[in-house]
Amino acid sequence: MDWKPDFSSETPLYIQIKEVIKNKIALGEWVVGTKIPSQRALAEHFNVNRSTVVSALSDLMAEGLLEGNTKGGTKVVNNTWNLLAASPPPDWSSYVQSGNHYPNQPAIQHINRAEFQEGIIRLGTGELSPDLLPSAQMKKIFDKFSANSFTLGYEEPKGNRYLREQVVEYLRGLGIQSSPSNILIVSGALQGLQLISMGLLQRGSSILLEKPSYLYSVHVFQSNAIKLIGLPLDAEGIQTNQISRYMKGYNASLLYTIPSFHNPTGCMMSESRRQELMKVCADEGLPIIEDDVYRELWFDEPPPLPLKARDPNALVLYLGSLSKSLSPGLRIGWVVAPEAVIDRLADIKMQFDYGSSSISQWAAAEWIGSGLYQEHAAHIRDHLKRRRDLTLQLLETHFLGIATWSVPSGGFYIWIRFTVDVPMQMLFDHALKAGILLNPGSIYDRSAGNFLRISYAYAKPNELERGLSKLADLVKEISKPSV
Known part of the structure; x- marks a missing residue:
């Protein structure tokens, strides 16, 4: 949700949160059967006390829109139209779960959402940085196109x-x-x-x-x-x-x-x-x-x-x-x-x-x-090589003794293996709170839990410096030496 509470408003915060959730239900954005974010996640997102969120959800439960328990979480059970109608609306959640195409791994879904958070340093993204894309030359191509x-x-x-x-x-x-x-x-x-x-x-x-x-x-x-x-x-x-x-x-x-x-x-x-x-x-x-x-x-x-x-x-x-x-x-x-x-x-x-x-x-x-x-490819190779060299230098500075890696001769990626015991989910969560987005190795192999895919293609050089330095600090904080 892009919406944030107005802390200067005379309307109590829990009422503001209640109304925005109610509006999402009324508009059909959160249909019947939708499991809404946890109280903790909502409190962190809105930057309010958990008790404020509890008050908002309690009101919505009293109105018959939500229903919750400690095991299954809180779900939408009605919408404002449904409360007045004789027959219930379709259970879209059951349709979603019945589709033949597998959903993305939860980690991939999390990464896809987090990639567009403002200020995030994307250390695993497998695409060229926006500043490496040939926007000016593409405009000339389309100018020629229009003529x-x-x-x-x-x-x-x-x-x-x-x-x-x-x-x-x-x-x-x-x-x-x-x-x-x-x-x-x-x-x-x-x-x-x-x-x-x-x-x-x-x-x-x-x-x-x-x-x-x-x-x-x-x-x-x-x-x-x-x-x-x-x-x-x-x-x-x-x-x-x-x-x-x-x-x-x-x-x-x-x-x-x-x-x-x-x-x-x-x-x-x-x-x-x-x-x-x-x-x-x-x-x-x-x-x-x-x-x-x-x-x-x-x-x-x-x-x-x-x-x-x-x-x-x-x-x-x-x-x-x-x-x-x-x-x-x-x-x-x-x-x-x-x-x-x-x-x-x-x-x-x-x-x-x-x-x-x-x-x-x-x-x-x-x-x-x-x-x-062909000219553009040569230009990109030059920039990527410099970013690779910077990344290798940063790994030598910050990760020596806690990880090993090989030197790629091209492409986007360095595959690093931690030589200390790192709880990867904890590292992912801590890094994300610090504004750093990672691609854990388990995405590409379930048994690669102590690996990370580091990309030097997307993050800018100053972001690589800040991101890798902070990441190394986090690894040292939460890791234990491997036995």
Whole structure:
């Protein structure tokens, strides 16, 4: 709630709080069945004594709008219209709980809400800082757009033809041979994953992936009753000597990997490991989803060629995107796959949204086709490298003796492991109260409770300095030495 009490008003605070809650119920924002925040949470949010909140809730219970107990919390049981009506309103909470798509993990929901709190330092956010986004250049692109004729209608199912042609040329520079008919434009790589989960896999099937992995933090596969089977990861990438055993043991349908600047570990799959992976999967007939959205974010030298560049048997479904390197708000990515697969995914996408934004597709084509994207990527690499170096320096200053980490050669992330016993939920809560938002390792692997994903991409340098210094102090305050 954005509303705050007016402490200068003659109206008692508990009456003000009562009325704002009553108004949310009357407007249908809090429907019947909604569990409202706890007394403590409301008191902290409104910056009042808990007794003030208790008085407000007691009045609402007396009016028949709320009902509460110590175990189930306080819930909305009526609204003002319902009190006058002969029949009850629909129980929307039961509808919400009946949906097929899994909700986000509670930690992810908490992070998604907290990201937009004013003054928060986001130490785990996986996107470019607003000051690194090319706003001025984008304005010039759209000024050019307004001077030319364009369409505000739908694009063809696979996406804007000109954009797909530009992506073909861009991919050729990465060693990937394709054609416009082999490319589907999607609203970010995440939509590509969702289309694959719905269009290519049977419910109840399994996929292999690195553990930890970004894919554990979203439910695009799990919501379609597809199991995620984690394989161990080392400094060179996924351990390929485990693939055959895991594939046979779980009857896996495909393998998902982020070979370049892995999320969340920052790991870079070596050239030799890529060759091994392609050989093992070819021998096993195991298709691969290659998520390559961080490829352009290298610092000293480009990563090895994509898996898709060494794919004569069309084993690899390739995902690319502009979200990590250019603009998350543009919502433009692509899938490269055999034409039959692209046709299938395009058909499903048309049922979802009838195609990605035509305006965004036009802008993306201008960025790639004009060479501006390549210039921008070089600019971003320079800034990210400096932020990475600053973050490593800060870790050396503040975290030596309480954590270990590896040095990423690109991407957004440093995967740190605490060498002291840190209650992670307590650390998350204390950090948030101090204005610092964290991404705990358990989001990406339930067994990674002593890890954090630190991102140097979003927080500004001065925020990294303040945030990491304070975070180290909090760790030392609440931790115990590991046994």
